[in-house]
Amino acid sequence: MSSEPDVEVVTDVVYPTALEALRTRRSGHNFDPTTDIDDKTLRGLVEDATLAPSSYNLQPWEFVAVQDDDRLDEIVELAYGQQHVKEAGTAILVVGHTAPETADRVFEEWVEGDRMDEETAAQTKEQTLGMYADDRMGRDYGIRNASLAAQNLLLSAHARGLTATPMIGFDAEGIAEFLGLPDDKIPVVLIAVGPSGGEEPERLPRRDVDEVLHREEY
Ligand SMILES: Cc1cc2nc3c(=O)[nH]c(=O)nc-3n(C[C@H](O)[C@H](O)[C@H](O)COP(=O)(O)O)c2cc1C
Known part of the structure; x- marks a missing residue:
């Protein structure tokens, strides 16, 4: 492979396969409040997120990481009191572009x-610039692409033995203002990530494949 992911290989840790990782990933709420991820891990998580697919490889995403304690308190407030964001130690807002501003490059x-x-x-x-000039299409463009990056980040965190939770329970306008997002960037999902604080409750049931799989038409 030409570009190895920036994972610190620890000899006594066995990294899960992709299937194991996606089958065991959880949205955890039990974080160790005494430790945070280091900068190398943060950069590795974001690098893994950027490997997500995107429309024409336009990569219409950015990531805002908040680790300062006082700023995390503000994020908790904007997330309607969800204290686990603070306990995680790192909140990453996945931001979507609403216009293909990377198109030239x-x-x-x-x-x-x-x-x-x-x-x-x-x-x-x-064609691409024309299509996303429409408000609704521009918004869909940002959300669809950045959501895939967010899922990569969640799986990467889990594969690295961390706990991560995706969140949309936050005041979108408030968080955009607090983090200084320009008008053409939207908050897509907030991810609380940090070292695990222990066991999580059993996963809630999933709808059966027969209930969600349609063949040939809906
Ligand atoms: C779009 C979206 C929004 C979510 N918002 C929140 C949230 O605001 N707070 C939270 O604690 N969990 C949130 N979650 C996590 C879900 O509760 C969790 O994914 C779901 O219960 C399934 O559990 P699992 O991820 O452990 O399999 C969200 C998940 C998604 C995909």
Whole structure:
């Protein structure tokens, strides 16, 4: 592989396979309030998030990490008192772009990588910019792409033995203002992440495959 993920390999830790990780991942609420993740881990989690797929590889996401205790108190308040954010020690807001602002650079990369000729890249870029100029489409664009990055981050945290919880129980306007998001960026999901504080309750039941799988049409 050309780009190895930034995981500190600890010899007595066995990292789970992808299937094990997704089958055992939980939204944990039991964090160890006495320890936080280090900077290398934070960067590794974000790097793993950026490996998520995105429309035309436009990567319309950003991540705002909050670790300062006083600022975490403010986040708890904006998250309607969800204290586990503070106990986790790190809150990461996954932010979505509502417009393809990376288009110039990314479509150039398609051409440089011999994946598209210049004319196709120019046309595709114009179509993409046009499509997401619509408010609703722009919002969908941000949420769809950034949600996939968020799931990567959750799985990465779990695979590294950390606890992580995705959250949308927060005042979206308030958090956007508190963290200084520009108008064209939206808060998609807040992730509380940190070292585990121990056991979590049993997972609640999932709907059966027969209930959710449709074949050929809904
Ligand atoms: C979009 C979304 C919003 C969520 N919001 C919150 C939240 O605000 N606070 C929280 O503690 N958990 C939140 N969760 C976690 C869910 O409660 C959890 O994923 C669900 O109960 C299933 O449990 P599991 O993730 O452990 O399998 C959220 C999950 C998702 C996907």
